[in-house]
Amino acid sequence: MNPAGTIARRPRGTPPAPVSPFPYHPGSLLSALDLSVEEVGRLLRRATELEREDPLVRDRILIKRRIALLFYESSTRTRTSFELASKALGADTALISSLSSSIEKGESLKDTGLTLRALGAEAIILRHNASGAPWLLEEATRLPVVNAGDGMHEHPTQALLDLRTILGHLRPGVDAVGPETLAGVTVSITGDILHSRVARSNMLLLPRLGARVLLCGPKELLPELAANAASGVEIERDFENALRQSQVVMMLRIQAERLAGLQLDLDEYKANYQLTGQRLAAHAPQALVLHPGPIIRGLEITAGVADGPQSAILRQVTNGVAIRMAVMERALTAAQGGRA
């Protein structure tokens, strides 16, 4: 790539890479990378404790604290999960969705955030169709912001609840995590990796606990450079090869709304990548099957597998409430001025 073809004139130095221009609020959770392994462990422990806690004691924790749920995209499970988690801790929640607010009239994310803050919001849970939107909101409001999914970028609480589901199955009773907790475990993620924020957050979280992440899918949905995005991540194009190596099989939906003109032959896709009962029995009879939802039965996964004994899809949903209780407690009780 060096057009001059000379080594002698290599530049001596180049400007340094940038550092984050603003300190996060310590309660914010924008990326899975924001959490150290110790912090992940603390959240997992608190999720379990909060889940077991007497509801009448639990709802004193964030009593009357004000949490805004700002949703620019439709959502069933994430929105309800955050709302129930917040309310379980006693917080007041307000839902603002793009279709019934001034966002429709052209209000910017910055102005919407400042308005919510002026209304008394103490934390904002944001779901947005643009990658990076939570950083903009955090910079504008300096409130704790929790990323509930931004564009094609990240969905950190999903990765945490996936981790809780995996640990519950493979490491029952283990309540401390470290860099070796998932050593020897291969998690395959199959499907529309390119457009998936769930895949990105899991890629950034699971390898730090020792897991090997295997990405699987056609080139259109899984570019080669995905393997460079995080360490501990590899690509395996052959689905059955991937299944044979996996203790955890995570399936993803094809995100039709983000394909941007990309043409896919769905019959060919199903032939190569659909998780069927037959494939599962032949290649991964012991594996745990995960899916972040929404599932499209008959496309990436058959109804039989989704409802079958290896599926933990509904357990993931249940775990989501516990994880989000821990995340919202952290959001509103973390001390300002430096994060762990």
Add this chain to the structure above:
Amino acid sequence: MTAIAILNGRLIDPAAGVDAAKDILFKDGRVAEIAGAGKLKGKNGAEVLDAAGLIVAPGLIDMHVHLREPGQGYKETIATGTAAAAAGGFTSVAAMPNTSPVNDSAEVTRWMQSPERGGAVRVFPIAAATRGSKGESISDYAALKAAGAVAVSDDGKPILKDSVMREALAAAARVGLTVIQHAEDTRLTQGASMNLGPVSFRLGLRGMSNDSESLIVERDIRLVAELRDAHPHLHVAHTSTAAALTAVRQARRNGLRVTCEVAPHHFLLTDEHVGLYNTHAKMCPPLRSAADRDAMIEGILDGVVDAIATDHAPHATHEKEVEFEQAPNGVIGLETALGLSLRWLHGEWKMPLGRVLSLLSAQPAALLGLKGRGTLAVGSLADAVVFDPKAEWTYRAAESKSKAKNTPFDGWPMLGKVRWTIGEGRIAYAGA
């Protein structure tokens, strides 16, 4: 008209082959006399500028700026943009036509040059290569040139159709104008907001491939070769990829008149500088990989790059305070080009001062055919920058003379501070 005598400075005039202690006298807007230190004859009555310890060089020329007038005065005006230019040592700027309306007419071309615009330094319009910059039919190059246009371009957009680009090159060659191409195959960059690579994947942003630039450069060079007998001049704007630079290098070896410019952000920054969705690091072409950035440096050092141009692209603060994909492309650059070039090209990569200054003055003057500029030879226009080559300072965007503050270089250390900028014999900027 008053006269100005600049005494005790080190005159560096690459076009004239001068690098020596000289006194210089400007009279009636032109260079009247150059003499050894203390030997200037006609300095009586002249305003004296003491340039002891300073470098006196031809006024800088930026062949690629956006001044936003007519039509977008909330982003920048010709007055504010040229004030920033003067503060950065520039005495001439070539303004791109993506205004509102698009500058595809002699009328707008003249309007931009009118004294009523309040320009602090000279503005040379670059007119639209096609009507409305729609890429369909070429504009009237003879009329535009007569009105003062120095080149044609649809900058911000490429001329995609082969037939239209061929016609533009041929028609421009007939009247002696350069065609400046914004090389981007927009069919390949739909919805993309940064460079395609591991960083764009990690950030979940759609990326622009290197091909989207180099394929257009290669196509344009084929057209120049086909039209070889008409001697067209193709200039590639804001080159950002190694492949595009390789194509330009090869075209020159083949005897074609193909030139290119590189912007400071492309020889200093990489897509890593997008950081966490910093919209002040969003421009088109985007910040590329480290390999491409290094190729820009190599190209500057080995001479295939003909000019440093800023692509100064002001935007209002509220326009950049939005989601990354929604933010407009572009960064300002007039006040940082000299300080960055001196610090990095000269200070770090040991490029001789004369060569750095040539890329910022003599060479762009030659590319645009600006007569009497880019040199301080006796008789040429009295366009000069006087700067302290040793002064280190920190750029503060908030203090910019530009209306806009959208720069990735806020807080960056600079080398070389402008003391005076003199445009056609008048002091356009006096720094501390």
